[in-house]
Amino acid sequence: MKSSGPDESKPTVERQIDENLRRVYQQMVEESVPDKLMQLLQQLKEQDREK
Amino acid sequence: MNDGSADPRDELVTHLGALRAFALSLTRNSSAADDLVQDTILKAWSNIDRFQRGTNLRAWLFTILRNTFYSARRKTRREVADVDGIHASRLATKPDHDGRLALADFRVAFEQLPDEQREALILVGASGFAYEEAAQMCGVAVGTIKSRANRGRKRLAELLQLAEGEELTMTDPATMAVMAASSSSG
Numbered sequence: 001m002k003s004s005g006p007d008e009s010k011p012t013v014e015r016q017i018d019e020n021l022r023r024v025y026q027q028m029v030e031e032s033v034p035d036k037l038m039q040l041l042q043q044l045k046e047q048d049r050e051k
Numbered sequence: 052m053n054d055g056s057a058d059p060r061d062e063l064v065t066h067l068g069a070l071r072a073f074a075l076s077l078t079r080n081s082s083a084a085d086d087l088v089q090d091t092i093l094k095a096w097s098n099i100d101r102f103q104r105g106t107n108l109r110a111w112l113f114t115i116l117r118n119t120f121y122s123a124r125r126k127t128r129r130e131v132a133d134v135d136g137i138h139a140s141r142l143a144t145k146p147d148h149d150g151r152l153a154l155a156d157f158r159v160a161f162e163q164l165p166d167e168q169r170e171a172l173i174l175v176g177a178s179g180f181a182y183e184e185a186a187q188m189c190g191v192a193v194g195t196i197k198s199r200a201n202r203g204r205k206r207l208a209e210l211l212q213l214a215e216g217e218e219l220t221m222t223d224p225a226t227m228a229v230m231a232a233s234s235s236s237g
Contacts (some may be wrong), residue, residue: 015211017204018176020157025177028072044096
């Protein structure tokens with residue numbers, strides 16, 4: 001993992017774009033994970049226990 | 052070292068948000084993204100023995116996800132939109148006074164980039180992977196990832212009408228047109 005802090009050596013446009021990329025990505029990460037995905041993990045765990 | 056004691060599968064849940072974000076950026080469709088994450092979890096679960104403990108679990112999961120995405124797409128041979136041919140791609144937007152772009156406009160522009168550029172930008176620009184890690188995940192040379200990321204940034208700057216060294220003033224013709232349009236519609 002590299003540092004994601006502001007990098008003064010980058011041109012302004014590139015910095016602006018990367019900052020917006022991080023915001024868009026963060027927005028997507030924070031969208032709630034659908035229940036069916038959580039349930040899938042739960043089911044897999046239970047299946048393994050029954051083996 | 053807790054080698055052998057902790058099951059990496061217990062950690063999967065902490066990567067769901069990131070996996071879904073990566074899936075969304077590849078598929079640009081939330082139900083397709085959910086399916087892709089589901090397939091990824093199933094594969095990761097049954098192939099966990101192949102995960103090398105002590106290495107980056109998220110990178111491993113992202114690699115499974117992108118391989119799943121590309122192999123499914125090869126099978127369906129779905130038509131890929133000609134991104135350069137999208138004429139509506141020039142957005143009526145300028146950075147606002149603090150230089151920040153409207154996030155929704157940025158996301159629309161981002162989604163118009165070719166797959167490989169979106170992928171490179173998400174990996175190195177947004178999720179904080181090093182170029183070397185991203186190159187390994189995509190199975191290409193480091194220089195290829197750098198060039199994809201740079202082409203993606205350049206294209207975004209074009210779509211968003213950002214130019215290096217440009218003063219963020221409100222007097223250029225594009226801005227005047229946007230302002231005129233918004234004042235007449237409001």
